[in-house]
Amino acid sequence: MPIKVPDRSPAEAALQQEGVEVIPDATALRQDIRPLRILLLNLMPTKIATEVQIARLLSHTPLQIELSLLTTATYQPRNTPFEHLKAFYRTLDEVKDERFDGMIVTGAPVETLPFEKVDYWTELKEILAWSRTNVFRRFGICWGGQALLYAAYGVEKIQYPEKLFGVFEQRVQAPRSELMRGFPDSFPTPVSRWTGVDPRGIAAKPELRVLADSPQTGIGLVEHVPTGDVFCFNHLEYDTETLRNEFTRDVSLNPTTALPHNYFPGNSAAADPANTWRAYGYLMFMNWITTLYRDTLYDLSALSPRPENDWGAGI
Numbered sequence: 001m002p003i004k005v006p007d008r009s010p011a012e013a014a015l016q017q018e019g020v021e022v023i024p025d026a027t028a029l030r031q032d033i034r035p036l037r038i039l040l041l042n043l044m045p046t047k048i049a050t051e052v053q054i055a056r057l058l059s060h061t062p063l064q065i066e067l068s069l070l071t072t073a074t075y076q077p078r079n080t081p082f083e084h085l086k087a088f089y090r091t092l093d094e095v096k097d098e099r100f101d102g103m104i105v106t107g108a109p110v111e112t113l114p115f116e117k118v119d120y121w122t123e124l125k126e127i128l129a130w131s132r133t134n135v136f137r138r139f140g141i142c143w144g145g146q147a148l149l150y151a152a153y154g155v156e157k158i159q160y161p162e163k164l165f166g167v168f169e170q171r172v173q174a175p176r177s178e179l180m181r182g183f184p185d186s187f188p189t190p191v192s193r194w195t196g197v198d199p200r201g202i203a204a205k206p207e208l209r210v211l212a213d214s215p216q217t218g219i220g221l222v223e224h225v226p227t228g229d230v231f232c233f234n235h236l237e238y239d240t241e242t243l244r245n246e247f248t249r250d251v252s253l254n255p256t257t258a259l260p261h262n263y264f265p266g267n268s269a270a271a272d273p274a275n276t277w278r279a280y281g282y283l284m285f286m287n288w289i290t291t292l293y294r295d296t297l298y299d300l301s302a303l304s305p306r307p308e309n310d311w312g313a314g315i
Contacts, residue, residue, distance in 0.1 A: 035065060035066040036063055036065050036293060036296070037066050038065055038103070039068050040054055041070045041103060042069060042071060042089075043107065043120075044108065048080065050237075054067075057282060061290065068090070069090065070089065073123065092126060102135065102138065103131055103139070104138075105138065105147065111194055112159060133303060138230070140229075141232050146195065152229075153201070155201035155202060156197075158196055165192055166243065167276065169189075169214060170188075171212060172211070180212070182283050183283065188262075189277055190235040190238040197233065207226055208222055216261075232284075238277070240274070244273060246260075247259065247260055
């Protein structure tokens, strides 16, 4: 099925150029079905690229998806034109009376800061508190996943002595999880982070289940079993060139930056990398959307608040 993104947005044009079917507003309104409403809280500095990456993965399901874009009101991104934010993004005040089947929270380049030192941390906690009554299920990516875990359960992050950077094999630890349906025993995933989640914090919460991990990069994917919320600390949504672009940026700041692991053929920065992970990104999001469609309520106004000890209470 096609995906509905904001009309005339850069994501719409990019997806159409790739051959992804995008449904216009007028056509979506004529169809006698309820689309799944997904809210993307986009905290990445490369907002337009991230919109395309997430929309691409959401489009590979048999369901109609309506993607809405959310940004912070208390922090003005420096790398995205104000006109783009004004045209296509909303803030919490503008969506607070709406309800959504799912919310995706992206990563952000703030991972080495304590959570409380992040400029928009107070607002992010407000968004998570609002999500207790207005969103059925959440999906956190990289720092977004770490932030969700910390806000929900107080699971701390840990900092590594060097950046985990490259393509690493992830071992499936819970093959019976519906999110892992169709995955092989291991699969490649782009990783780009200085931090991870404390395994002791995960082990202390029996409702949290590790779905995939790596000897080199630690826990990569966690599920909150009672709700189906997902915390993915790696980047199956990345484009083929994303790690190259990050490497070029990092080298400009530090010429001794190491090449990303298992990314450039022959370990040569002059070689063109191959995308070995996209099929698994499609598979993961298809599994997530399929279970979301099965479990969510047709009438979102009937959503019930989550328990008081869940999603941000006390943190």
